[in-house]
Amino acid sequence: MTTELSSLFGYPAAFLTTIAFVPQAWQSWRTRDLSGISLPMYTLFTLGVAFWLGYGIVIGSLPVIAANTITLLLASVVLCLKIIETRRRYLLRKIEPPT
Amino acid sequence: MTTELSSLFGYPAAFLTTIAFVPQAWQSWRTRDLSGISLPMYTLFTLGVAFWLGYGIVIGSLPVIAANTITLLLASVVLCLKIIETRRRYLLRKIEPPT
Numbered sequence: 001m002t003t004e005l006s007s008l009f010g011y012p013a014a015f016l017t018t019i020a021f022v023p024q025a026w027q028s029w030r031t032r033d034l035s036g037i038s039l040p041m042y043t044l045f046t047l048g049v050a051f052w053l054g055y056g057i058v059i060g061s062l063p064v065i066a067a068n069t070i071t072l073l074l075a076s077v078v079l080c081l082k083i084i085e086t087r088r089r090y091l092l093r094k095i096e097p098p099t
Numbered sequence: 100m101t102t103e104l105s106s107l108f109g110y111p112a113a114f115l116t117t118i119a120f121v122p123q124a125w126q127s128w129r130t131r132d133l134s135g136i137s138l139p140m141y142t143l144f145t146l147g148v149a150f151w152l153g154y155g156i157v158i159g160s161l162p163v164i165a166a167n168t169i170t171l172l173l174a175s176v177v178l179c180l181k182i183i184e185t186r187r188r189y190l191l192r193k194i195e196p197p198t
Contacts, residue, residue: 009154010154013150015147017144017148020141021144031135045115
């Protein structure tokens, strides 16, 4: 009973928190608007998901491995775009100092 | 051995993916810059975390409950700010139609 009930919560939970990063990665890729995105958030989050992937490998859970591989890829896209944007802004500020 | 190794991955994973939302919620609250944030992402993600919280309650796991309560609060802050911004933009477009 508890196992059935836990599946009723666990599967939608894993599905939703994994696919959630699809619209974010797509929006960031398409618009290249990263201004509201926090660099520390995506750094910590991507690292955390990599640890979850390691956890899945250690316990030998295919759903944990699959979900975190997808999330890792999507979060990495947003993180890379944010790093590129942050670097670009930094270089622009160096060329054109504020008056 | 596997349990020890899994803890070595599991605890940093849970810690990192939970605290990751602190800098995002703080940045969004402070700057009110939500332009790069995906509304579908935060809708799906917040719902997913609520399911994870339900999962934690069902299996009676205090770490799962604690981590997901914190993430739920932080993700909800970003989601609410994004909804407010989206609504404001919509109303502004209605008042001032593009020429």
